[in-house]
Amino acid sequence: MRIRYIVVFTGAGVSRESGLPTFRDVDGLWIKYPIEEVATIDALVRNTEKVLEFYNIRRRKILEAKPNAAHYAIASLEKKYNTVVITQNIDNLHERAGSTKVIHLHGLITQNKCMCPTPHYYDIDITDDRTIDLRLGDKCEGGSQLRHNVVLFGEAVENMEIAYSEVQKADIFIVVGTSLKVYPAANLVYYTRPDAYCFCIDPDESLNLPANFCHIKSRAVKGVPWIVNFLLENPQEISSIMKEGKIVLE
Numbered sequence: 001m002r003i004r005y006i007v008v009f010t011g012a013g014v015s016r017e018s019g020l021p022t023f024r025d026v027d028g029l030w031i032k033y034p035i036e037e038v039a040t041i042d043a044l045v046r047n048t049e050k051v052l053e054f055y056n057i058r059r060r061k062i063l064e065a066k067p068n069a070a071h072y073a074i075a076s077l078e079k080k081y082n083t084v085v086i087t088q089n090i091d092n093l094h095e096r097a098g099s100t101k102v103i104h105l106h107g108l109i110t111q112n113k114c115m116c117p118t119p120h121y122y123d124i125d126i127t128d129d130r131t132i133d134l135r136l137g138d139k140c141e142g143g144s145q146l147r148h149n150v151v152l153f154g155e156a157v158e159n160m161e162i163a164y165s166e167v168q169k170a171d172i173f174i175v176v177g178t179s180l181k182v183y184p185a186a187n188l189v190y191y192t193r194p195d196a197y198c199f200c201i202d203p204d205e206s207l208n209l210p211a212n213f214c215h216i217k218s219r220a221v222k223g224v225p226w227i228v229n230f231l232l233e234n235p236q237e238i239s240s241i242m243k244e245g246k247i248v249l250e
C-alpha cells in the first residue's frame, strides 16, 4: 500500500513525560479531584469558582510544560506525509512541537469561551500574567461569565464528525496514550478502513483494542519516535511490523 495519509489520535499519555499527569493512572487527576466536583456541566453551574480554579491550575501547568520527543516525532511526519493529529488533550503541545493540523476534541486550555447561547472563543494573552487566571465575574462583551475552553462531562463533543471522517481517510492510524474509556472519542478506533495499518502505543497491557491493531507496549517518548523513524526511513517495513500484532519496547 502507498502511504499518503496518517492520522494520530492522542490522549493524556503522550504528554505525561512533559510533566502533565494522566487522568486514570495511579497518580491521575481524577484520583485527586473527583470528576463530579470539577469536570461536569453540573459542577460548573453549582460551583463555578471551584471549576474555574481547577482549570486555572491546569492552564498554568500546561503553559510551563514543554513538548517531548513524542510530540516532536509526530510533528516530523509532516515532512513526508499528509498528517492530522486528533487529540483529547487540552494542552497545546502538539502545536508547539510543530504539528499544523490538530483537531482538539475536548477543547483547548489556552482559550476562554463565554456562556452566551452562541459562545465566543477568545485566545488568552500568555504574555500577560494578569489575564491567565479566570475569576468569577470575568465576563465577555455580551455580559456572560467566561470559562475555559474545555469540554465538560455532559457537554457535546463538537468535532466528532470531522474526526470520524479523518480516521476513514487514514492509510496509517496511530493511537497514543489513551485508555479509550471516554466516549464518543474512543469510538474513533472503530472507524479505520479495512486496509489501514493501525498501531497503538501505550504501556498498558490490558487496553481493549480492536483486533486489527498492533499494540506497541511502550511509553510514548520511546514508541512514537520508533514507529515514526520507520515511517520516514523504511516505510516498506511497516506491514511486517503490523503483522507482529504486539511488540514490547522497554
Ligand code: OAD
Binding pocket: 010, 011, 012, 013, 014, 016, 017, 022, 023, 024, 025, 028, 039, 088, 089, 106, 151, 152, 153, 176, 177, 178, 179, 180, 181, 182, 201, 202, 203, 204, 218, 219, 220, 221
Ligand atoms: P487516561 O488517564 O484515561 O489514560 C491515559 C493512558 O495513557 C493510559 O492508557 C495509560 O496507560 C497511558 N500512559 C501512561 N503513561 C504513558 C506514557 N508515558 N506514554 C504513553 N502512554 C502512557 O487519559 P485519556 O485516555 O486521555 O476528558 O482520557 C480521556 C479523557 O478523559 C480526557 O480527555 C479527559 C478525561 O476525562 C475530559 O475531561 C472531557
